[in-house]
Amino acid sequence: MSAAHDSALATASGRLRTPLCDLLGSRYPIVQTAMGWVARPELVAAACNAGAFGFLAAATLRAAEVGPAIQRVRELTDRPFGVNFHMFQPGAAQIVETILAEKVQAVSFGRGPDKATVKRFRDAGIVCIPTVGAVKHAQKMVAIGVDALTIQGGEGGGHTGSVATSILLPQVLDAVKVPVVAAGGFSDGRGLAAALAYGAVGMAMGTRFLMTRDCPVPEITKARYVQAGLEDIVLTTRLDGLQHRLIRNEILGKFEQAGPARLLWSALHNAWQLKRRTGAGFGELLQAARAMQREGGLTFGQALMAANSPVFLNRSMIEGHPAEGVLSTGLVAGVLGDLPSCAELVERIVLEAEQRLAALAAGHYGTHYE
Ligand SMILES: Cc1cc2nc3c(=O)[nH]c(=O)nc-3n(C[C@H](O)[C@H](O)[C@H](O)COP(=O)(O)O)c2cc1C
Incomplete structure (x- = not known):
């Protein structure tokens, strides 16, 4: 690298130092979000070592696996990082205790803990930064005392809402008084500059970090993401009853054609697989399904199908069978x-964001005009 390049990066790191860097202890205001079976210790550590802030995906881990996974991240990086989980997963109470005992820097969650649990995290110095896809959820999370929020616009990966980032972000910024991180469709320095211009304190990305060499997902599965165009990416409720953004593949085709009996069989089969993997009893799974119905506003059918996602994600992201598993993705995979x-x-995000911010500050608008 040239001296000019090094000095450009150093300048960038100064200009891009936002309150998010202070809150999370990261060098840049860039977050690698949690992705089930994807955000494993190798990816989290690589993201943190690069200057971003990584979240370990614990929502797809057994409770007993969370502590060792945290230790593994610590072997690979000395940078701070976070853990993502949700309160309806089997063993959630034990995971809360593990996170408290390990004193990681931050927790993120979608379907979240109650006020008392948030207070326990905060009292232990652990930053609470849930992800929300709607303004009313943002307000609810602020009311239970979280430190900051990540908003995920509809173009984002995995389970996702319908409101686009460009609409949701200003709406949430107007509605709450905590720092907000923008997610959903981001992949580059222009996106970071735009997020900061809106008033966000940083940018979070899932799909872009999945599509890196450091991501431990099998190459055959990552190749599907590289090949996908925008027309290959669909939003469906067929898989688990919730709105889920996926790359169209062989198994999704089968789900689209399946009748109710086939869908019921798949849901029960995958609940059985999940029971075996997590070591949860039927009582515990039923309890989790009931809690998802009650608190997550799901129908019984949706709660029953909830096991489909983690089981099929495992097939593609761990076992390396992209045709037989789920390829959760943000829309942005279609252009990467x-x-x-x-x-x-x-590095390229930081340099590009710095260039865009400097150009705007100097009154240079547009990218292709002299
Ligand atoms: C493969 C995949 C798995 C995901 N799994 C989770 C998860 O376990 N927990 C969670 O809170 N969000 C999950 N998400 C959502 C991401 O954390 C993130 O909010 C989203 O990917 C941001 O949008 P982007 O992909 O456009 O960057 C997942 C997303 C993807 C692509």
């Missing part, structure tokens, strides 16, 4: 065609 390392990715 490379697999940089996390270090290369973060």
Whole structure:
């Protein structure tokens, strides 16, 4: 690297130091979000070592696996990082205790803990930063005392809402008085500059970090993401009853054609698989389904189908069978065609964001005009 390049990066790191860097202890205001079976210790550590802030995905781990996974991240990086989980997963109470005992920097969650649990995290110095997809959820999370929020616009990956980032972000910024991180569709430095211009304190990305060389997902599965165009990415409720953004593949085709009996069989089969993997009893799974119905506003059918996602994600992300598993994705995969390392990715984002911010500050608008 040239001296000019190094000095550009150093300047960038100064200009891009936002309150998010102070809250999370990261060098840049860039977050690698949690992704089930994807955000494993290798990816989290690589993201953190590159200057971003990584979240370990614990929502797909057994309670007993969370502590060792945290230890593994610590072997690979000395940077702070966070853990993502949700309160309806089997063993959630034990996971809360593990996170408290390990004193990680931050927790994120979608379907979240109650006020008392948030207070326990905060009293232990652990930053609470849930992800929300609607303004009313943002207000609810602020009311239970979280430190900051990540908003995920509809173009984002995995389970996702319908409101686009460009609409949800200003709406939430107007409605709450905590720092907000923007997610859903981001992949580059222009996105980071735009998020900051809106008033966010940083940018979070899932799909872009999945599509890196450091991500431990099998190459055959990552190749599907590289190949996918925008027309290959669909939003469906067929898989688990919730709105889920996926790359169209062989198994989704089968789900779309399946009748109710086939869908019921799949849901029960996957609940059985999940029971075996998590070691949860039927009582515990039923309790989790009831809680999802009650608190998550799901129908019984949706709660029953909830096991489909983690089981099929495992098939693609761990076992390396992209045709037989789920390829959860953000829309942005349709325009990305490379697999940089996390270090290369973060570096180019930082340089580009700095360029855009500097150009705007100097009154230079547009990118292609003289
Ligand atoms: C493969 C995949 C798995 C995901 N799993 C989770 C998860 O376990 N928990 C969670 O809170 N969000 C999950 N998400 C959502 C991401 O954390 C993040 O909010 C989203 O990907 C942001 O949008 P982007 O992909 O456009 O960057 C997942 C997303 C993807 C692509």
